[in-house]
Structures are given as structure tokens and as C-alpha cells.
Amino acid sequence: MVSAVFHSPREAASALAPASEQAAKARRIDTPAAPRPVRDPFDWRALFGHVVPPLAGMALLVGIWALLTQKGGDFPTPLATFDAAVKLFANPFYDKGPNDQGIGWNVLASLERVGLGFGLAALVGIPLGFVIGRFATLNRMVSPLISLLKPVSPLAWLPIGLLVFKSADPAAIWTIFICSIWPMVINTAVGVQRVPEDYLNVARVLKLSEWKIATRILLPSVMPYMLTGVRLSVGTAWLVIVAAEMLTGGVGIGFWVWDEWNNLNVAHIIVAIFVIGFVGLLLEWLLMAIAKRFDYS
Amino acid sequence: MSRNDKPMLQINEVGMTFATKRGPFVALRDISLDIQRGEFVSLIGHSGCGKSTLLNLVAGLTNPTAGVLLLDDRELKGPGPDRGVVFQNHSLLPWLSCHDNVYLAVERVFADRESKAQLRERSLAALELVGMGHAAAKRPHEISGGMKQRVGIARALAMEPKMLLMDEPFGALDALTRARLQDELMKIVAKTDTSPGATVMMVTHDVDEAVLLSDRIVMMTNGPAATIGQVLQVDLPRPRNRVEMVEDRAYAHCRKEVLDFLYMRHSHVERTA
Numbered sequence: 001m002v003s004a005v006f007h008s009p010r011e012a013a014s015a016l017a018p019a020s021e022q023a024a025k026a027r028r029i030d031t032p033a034a035p036r037p038v039r040d041p042f043d044w045r046a047l048f049g050h051v052v053p054p055l056a057g058m059a060l061l062v063g064i065w066a067l068l069t070q071k072g073g074d075f076p077t078p079l080a081t082f083d084a085a086v087k088l089f090a091n092p093f094y095d096k097g098p099n100d101q102g103i104g105w106n107v108l109a110s111l112e113r114v115g116l117g118f119g120l121a122a123l124v125g126i127p128l129g130f131v132i133g134r135f136a137t138l139n140r141m142v143s144p145l146i147s148l149l150k151p152v153s154p155l156a157w158l159p160i161g162l163l164v165f166k167s168a169d170p171a172a173i174w175t176i177f178i179c180s181i182w183p184m185v186i187n188t189a190v191g192v193q194r195v196p197e198d199y200l201n202v203a204r205v206l207k208l209s210e211w212k213i214a215t216r217i218l219l220p221s222v223m224p225y226m227l228t229g230v231r232l233s234v235g236t237a238w239l240v241i242v243a244a245e246m247l248t249g250g251v252g253i254g255f256w257v258w259d260e261w262n263n264l265n266v267a268h269i270i271v272a273i274f275v276i277g278f279v280g281l282l283l284e285w286l287l288m289a290i291a292k293r294f295d296y297s
Numbered sequence: 298m299s300r301n302d303k304p305m306l307q308i309n310e311v312g313m314t315f316a317t318k319r320g321p322f323v324a325l326r327d328i329s330l331d332i333q334r335g336e337f338v339s340l341i342g343h344s345g346c347g348k349s350t351l352l353n354l355v356a357g358l359t360n361p362t363a364g365v366l367l368l369d370d371r372e373l374k375g376p377g378p379d380r381g382v383v384f385q386n387h388s389l390l391p392w393l394s395c396h397d398n399v400y401l402a403v404e405r406v407f408a409d410r411e412s413k414a415q416l417r418e419r420s421l422a423a424l425e426l427v428g429m430g431h432a433a434a435k436r437p438h439e440i441s442g443g444m445k446q447r448v449g450i451a452r453a454l455a456m457e458p459k460m461l462l463m464d465e466p467f468g469a470l471d472a473l474t475r476a477r478l479q480d481e482l483m484k485i486v487a488k489t490d491t492s493p494g495a496t497v498m499m500v501t502h503d504v505d506e507a508v509l510l511s512d513r514i515v516m517m518t519n520g521p522a523a524t525i526g527q528v529l530q531v532d533l534p535r536p537r538n539r540v541e542m543v544e545d546r547a548y549a550h551c552r553k554e555v556l557d558f559l560y561m562r563h564s565h566v567e568r569t570a
Contacts, residue, residue: 198384198386198388199388199390201358201382201384201388202384202388202390204357204358204376205356205357205358205376205377205378205380205382206376206378206401206402206405206456207375207376207377207378207405208401208405212401212405216390216393216401217390220390220392221392294392296391296392296436296438
């Protein structure tokens with residue numbers, strides 16, 4: 001009879017609020033009313049402050065480059081490089097056999113390897129990080145191994161890949177996998193260990209099920225750490241792929257650089273350096289944007 | 298019927314000793330206290346006197362190393378939704394809206410009996426009870442500290458618990474907001490007041506808050522090995538008005554009793570660790 005001393009708040013509230021339209025309005029919680037931000041007049045000065053310094057930095061680089069290559073030599077001038085770039089990008093997706101493809105194909109081939117290697121690393125690394133973070137014994141078991149393997153240069157893993165897979169492409173993917181797994185494992189584990197005690201106490205006083213704890217408390221709480229790990233991993237993967245492809249050959253931006261070096265086409269190498277940097281930047285931006293989405297503070 | 302005469306909470310000879318690196322640390326000893334149905338009891342004492350430890354024992358977050366706790370005649374073993382806990386720092390999950398924070402608790406208790414629409418209605422009703430119906434879709438970081446604490450209270454109440462446990466619920470708020478929430482807490486408690494009444498146990502270090510809200514004030518001696526030093530019955534008529542209370546002699550007497558205990562007999566000595 002006296003199962004609950006507290007009155008149902010429902011009854012209490014209905015007695016309290018005389019079914020006002022305000023209450024009715026609040027009932028429609030499915031459509032959160034996003035307040036429309038007030039448009040300020042366009043801030044030209046801020047734009048100026050944000051756009052001019054980076055452009056000046058870029059100009060400085062190109063200026064020094066032009067100055068140093070003024071007298072000629074092996075190194076192409078900025079203008080020659082720009083011409084080469086225009087020609088390259090005029091037709092980035094041509095295909096004249098496996099050893100002569102447009103730069104677009106090469107970048108895409110590299111991205112595909114990175115995607116595969118990184119994707120597999122995420123598939124293994126994130127769950128691994130979760131269990132390491134949750135169980136101290138496992139953590140003590142695995143930590144020394146991680147500490148030992150983490151600083152190993154990516155290229156040291158390549159022969160192992162070649163040995164096991166007997167083929168260049170899987171070996172490159174393997175190298176990406178093994179190098180990009182560590183930041184995800186470590187960051188996820190740290191995130192799990194740092195779930196605020198308060199949130200876990202909420203779970204305890206509510207006696208939530210393990211599934212609810214995992215989905216409602218652990219996962220959202222760990223997400224920012226995990227995404228930092230993912231960002232570091234993608235960065236590493238993109239660093240590693242160029243080196244790996246130089247050794248394995250085939251289609252890919254790394255091998256393309258090496259190929260152009262054999263052709264002594266330095267302008268193309270410089271273009272490739274910019275392209276690699278730009279793609280890396282794009283990946284970083286993309287992941288930052290995703291991370292922002294999960295930032296609750 | 299006879300069940301109603303029994304205390305809601307019985308704390309019998311409870312002690313709490315923590316194992317630390319420097320050996321056992323006795324936080325609480327010989328705590329015996331009964332809380333009747335519908336009673337509002339405050340725990341007051343200097344910081345480090347173990348009042349939060351005692352509340353955590355009732356919440357089931359820690360288990361006593363001595364003695365036994367009975368809630369509604371059943372031994373307490375671990376936490377459970379029959380006790381609604383309001384944390385000092387609100388502890389709302391920042392990735393859930395206010396509604397979803399409450400819903401998480403409601404779902405836990407009523408999901409096997411009620412439809413989703415009913416659960417949602419319950420959550421909203423709880424929010425409206427604390428005057429937060431308008432912020433149901435907002436995330437905790439979009440609302441003020443006082444509002445967060447209201448949602449925390451709504452979450453605890455929505456479970457229809459046997460007891461409400463509050464750990465310095467208004468400690469982190471500014472004085473004006475605190476006063477408003479105290480007034481509203483009194484109203485909410487009165488509103489949930491069926492014949493046995495709302496049973497509340499609150500930890501506080503604010504003498505006025507304790508006197509204004511409580512039916513009884515439990516004053517704790519200083520730790521380590523803290524225990525109950527004195528229990529003061531606050532026989533002030535309800536509803537209580539904070540402005541009128543200032544000139545009330547009974548109020549002044551209660552206030553003096555507590556101050557006397559805290560600052561004359563058990564004044565806090567800051568220890569260097």
C-alpha cells in the first residue's frame with residue numbers, strides 16, 4: 001500500500017499547473033526550438049585579421065623560394081612549379097596503364113589504403129581501448145606491450161607485412177593498421193578511466209543496466225577522447241602511407257613521388273608535397289568537425 | 298497499518314572505517330538514528346565530519362563496516378531507485394537534454410509497467426513540478442546552476458522514491474538562488490505530502506537552511522570517528538516563511554542551539570594533513 005511515499009509528480013504537477021498553454025508548449029519536446037542567432041553586421045576587420053596574416057605567411061614562403069631559385073639550378077622556381085601543377089590538375093584522372101595515372105587516382109589509391117588500414121585499426125583499437133580502460137588487470141597486462149611497440153617506426157613493420165601477406169598492397173595496409181592503432185587504443189582507454197565519478201554514481205543510484213551504462217554514460221563520455229585518438233591515428237596513417245608506398249610501389253601518392261624522383265621531375269615532387277599536406281589538412285578538419293559535434297562542455 | 302508507524306529509515310549502530318595506506322581510518326562510529334515517514338531531517342557539521350559519508354551509506358553507494366541500515370524495514374544492500382539522490386554538483390549527463398536526464402531515471406523504474414508515452418509524460422510532469430517544463434529540450438550546459446539543481450531534484454522525484462537524499466543540494470549556488478530553491482523545495486515537499494509525507498534527508502553546512510527546512514537537525518561531532526552529537530527538534534509551524542522567521546523566537550532559539558553546538562562546543566580545528 002505504501003510502496004512510494006512520494007505522490008506521483010504527475011498528479012502534483014497537474015494540480016499545480018492549470019493546463020496552461022505553456023505546459024502544452026513544453027510538452028512538445030521533440031522539436032527543440034533553436035533560437036535564431038541574431039545576425040551582426042559583417043565584421044570586415046575580423047576577416048582582415050584572419051585572412052591577411054596567413055596569406056602573408058604564404059607569400060613569405062613563396063618569396064624566399066623565388067629568391068633562392070632565381071639563379072636557376074635543379075630546383076624549379078615557384079612559377080615553373082605552378083605551371084606544372086596547372087598541367088597536372090588539368091587532367092587529374094587520366095589512366096594510361098598501371099604506372100601512368102593521374103594524380104587524382106594516386107591520391108585516391110593512397111586514401112583507400114589509409115581508409116582500410118585505419119578502419120581496421122579503429123575496429124580493433126577502440127574496443128581494445130574500452131576493455132583496457134575498464135579492467136585494470138588487463139591494462140597492466142597490455143600497457144608494457146603498447147609502450148614497447150608504439151615507438152617502432154612504421155617501416156620496420158613493412159617487412160613483417162610482406163612476409164605474412166606475400167603481397168605489397170596488404171603489407172602497406174598492415175603497416176597503416178599497426179601504426180594508427182596505438183593512439184586510438186591509448187586515448188580510448190584513458191577516456192574510459194576518466195569517466196567522471198559523478199556520472200558513474202548516477203548510474204549506481206539509478207542501478208542502470210550494463211547496456212544503459214555503456215550506451216548512455218560510458219560511450220558519450222569517452223567520445224571526445226576517442227575522437228582525439230582517431231584524429232591522431234588518421235594523421236599518423238597519412239604520414240605513414242607515403243613512406244610505405246615508396247617501398248611497395250603500385251598506384252599511390254607515395255610511389256608517385258618516388259616515380260617523379262626517378263624521372264627527375266622535381267616540380268611534380270613539390271606539387272605532390274603540397275597535395276599531401278592539403279589532403280592531411282582536410283582529414284584533420286573533417287575529424288575536428290566531427291569532434292565538435294560531440295563536445296558537450 | 299502498523300507498517301506506517303515504523304520509521305522509514307533506521308540506522309542502527311552504524312560505523313564506517315576506510316582502509317587507507319596509513320592504516321584504518323574511522324570516519325563514523327556508533328551512529329543510530331531513526332527517520333520517520335514524512336520527516337525532513339538535516340545533517341549538519343563541520344567539513345570532514347562524515348555527514349556526506351553517512352548520506353552515501355543511506356544511498357547505498359558505500360556499505361557500512363559496522364551496524365545495519367533498514368529502509369522501510371528492509372536491510373539496505375547497495376544503491377537503488379527507492380532512494381532519490383540529489384547530488385551537490387547536480388550530476389546531470391551533459392549529452393542528454395533535461396527531459397532525457399529525467400527520463401533515464403523514470404525509464405529505469407517504470408519501463409516495465411508503462412508505455413513510452415506515459416514515461417515521457419512522467420518525466421515532463423516531474424520537470425514541471427520543479428518549474429523546468431520550459432527547458433525540457435535544453436541541454437544542461439544551456440541552463441543556469443540553479444536550474445540544473447532543479448532538474449536534479451526532478452530526476453530524483455520522478456522515480457517516486459521512498460526517500461529523498463540531498464547532499465548539500467544548494468551548496469554551489471549563490472545566496473539568492475539558494476533562498477529561492479529552498480522555498481520551492483519546501484513547497485515541493487509539502488505538495489508531495491500525502492498522509493505519511495515526504496521523507497527527506499539532507500546534508501548541509503548552512504545553519505539557516507537547516508533550521509528553515511528541517512523537522513529535526515542532526516548535529517555531528519568533528520571527525521575522525523565522528524558521531525551524532527545532538528539532535529534538535531525544530532517545532533516551527535509550516536508553511537514557514539523565511540522573512541517572518543527572522544523575528545520568530547523559536548526560530549532564533551533553534552538557530553542559536555545549532556550555532557552553539559557548531560562553534561562553541563565543537564568548533565572546528567583545522568588539522569594539517
